[in-house]
Amino acid sequence: MPYNFDQIVNRDSTSCVKYDLRQTVFGNPDVLPMWVADMDIPTPDFIMDALRNRLNHPILGYTFRDNEYLQAITWWYKSFHNWDIKAEWIDFCPGVVSGISHAIRALTQPGDGIIIQPPVYPPFFSTVINNHRRVIENPLLESNGKYYINFELLEQQAKQGAKMLILSSPHNPVGRLWTKDELLEIGSICLKNNIIIISDEIHSDLVYPGQNHISIASLSEELAAITVTFGSISKTFNTAGLASGFAIIPNNEVKKKYADELDASGAGMGNAIGMVALKAAFTPDGKQWLNQLMRYLEGNVKLFISGLQQFTKIKAIEPQATYLIWLDFRNSQLDDEKLSALLIKQAGLGFSPGTEYGRQGSGFMRVNVACSRLTIEMALEQLKTVANHF
Numbered sequence: 151m152p153y154n155f156d157q158i159v160n161r162d163s164t165s166c167v168k169y170d171l172r173q174t175v176f177g178n179p180d181v182l183p184m185w186v187a188d189m190d191i192p193t194p195d196f197i198m199d200a201l202r203n204r205l206n207h208p209i210l211g212y213t214f215r216d217n218e219y220l221q222a223i224t225w226w227y228k229s230f231h232n233w234d235i236k237a238e239w240i241d242f243c244p245g246v247v248s249g250i251s252h253a254i255r256a257l258t259q260p261g262d263g264i265i266i267q268p269p270v271y272p273p274f275f276s277t278v279i280n281n282h283r284r285v286i287e288n289p290l291l292e293s294n295g296k297y298y299i300n301f302e303l304l305e306q307q308a309k310q311g312a313k314m315l316i317l318s319s320p321h322n323p324v325g326r327l328w329t330k331d332e333l334l335e336i337g338s339i340c341l342k343n344n345i346i347i348i349s350d351e352i353h354s355d356l357v358y359p360g361q362n363h364i365s366i367a368s369l370s371e372e373l374a375a376i377t378v379t380f381g382s383i384s385k386t387f388n389t390a391g392l393a394s395g396f397a398i399i400p401n402n403e404v405k406k407k408y409a410d411e412l413d414a415s416g417a418g419m420g421n422a423i424g425m426v427a428l429k430a431a432f433t434p435d436g437k438q439w440l441n442q443l444m445r446y447l448e449g450n451v452k453l454f455i456s457g458l459q460q461f462t463k464i465k466a467i468e469p470q471a472t473y474l475i476w477l478d479f480r481n482s483q484l485d486d487e488k489l490s491a492l493l494i495k496q497a498g499l500g501f502s503p504g505t506e507y508g509r510q511g512s513g514f515m516r517v518n519v520a521c522s523r524l525t526i527e528m529a530l531e532q533l534k535t536v537a538n539h540f
């Protein structure tokens with residue numbers, strides 16, 4: 151069944167962060183919002199119908215994650231990611247950020263060093279800091295518009311006693327899919343140095359045609375034993391407001407520590423609706439919809455990047471996964487403040503400032519292209535109005 155992703159949905163007044171907080175965040179209620187990572191593309195009907203169907207029952211009481219829910223996840227990982235996971239490895243997280251925070255508390259001690267790889271998703275910094283652990287920055291290296299891992303530095307940091315690595319896989323904001331060799335090298339450093347890996351794979355379904363995501367834990371039993379993988383339907387099917395994700399933890403002992411931490415904060419229950427959505431999403435219908443979505447998003451990425459190249463020297467890092475494009479404005483001579491002001495006030499564009507992703511993001515902006523083609527065309531027209539600066 152062909153889906154129509156061109157549909158424009160008015161999201162105003164739904165208490166939605168992306169639209170309804172524009173005045174608060176950008177000081178301009180009319181910016182074209184291409185920032186926070188959810189989609190303007192509606193959740194497909196086969197999920198919405200399942201939710202509506204559940205809501206026909208008038209009681210939304212305490213709910214457990216049943217076998218059907220666990221089987222939906224194992225089926226998805228086998229058929230979509232070629233990873234044979236067992237139902238008993240699965241636990242809950244209220245959201246992936248919350249899951250990472252619980253894992254940090256469960257598996258490290260206050261004061262421990264935790265490695266992250268900036269530029270990276272801002273909560274990787276804040277969850278470490280807010281849990282009174284130390285951020286160890288292992289910045290990605292950039293070469294010719296592609297980002298790589300600094301393995302030499304990673305090894306040094308691992309030897310100096312880091313306890314955990316939080317991996318963004320695929321990487322937000324640079325859109326990299328890590329290769330098998332890269333993951334094996336990360337894994338080997340972590341195994342040698344007793345480092346727990348938190349693999350945040352929330353974007354792992356959003357992979358462009360011809361590309362392939364690999365879960366680090368799927369590469370060997372040894373790696374599975376030191377890895378906590380987080381996943382969710384929230385990015386893939388645009389259900390972030392349901393705040394329900396999952397953790398895959400093959401090591402029993404690690405899983406118990408994680409589960410105890412979740413229990414200690416009373417965060418393990420989850421919501422009945424999140425479970426219903428996941429059961430409807432991780433299905434053959436979900437796979438078919440996602441294939442079409444990725445082709446549409448690929449068209450958005452190509453249109454945006456080729457459009458930019460026609461009238462500016464702004465460099466775009468073409469993503470292998472995620473609907474996020476990392477834009478390099480460093481040729482512009484504008485500092486971060488002036489760049490933001492120009493884009494917001496003159497071009498009317500709401501992008502995410504690169505500095506939110508660490509100091510390595512200075513001179514960059516992250517653009518969310520999970521929207522209609524028309525929105526991409528409007529964004530290009532609006533950028534054109536300030537093209538003389540770039």
Ligand SMILES: Cc1ncc(COP(=O)(O)O)c(C=O)c1O
Nearest residue numbers: 187245246247248271322350352
């Ligand atoms: C890498 C990454 N992890 C986690 C999240 C948020 O996950 P959740 O809403 O489930 O906490 C995001 C959202 O943008 C993300 O990009």
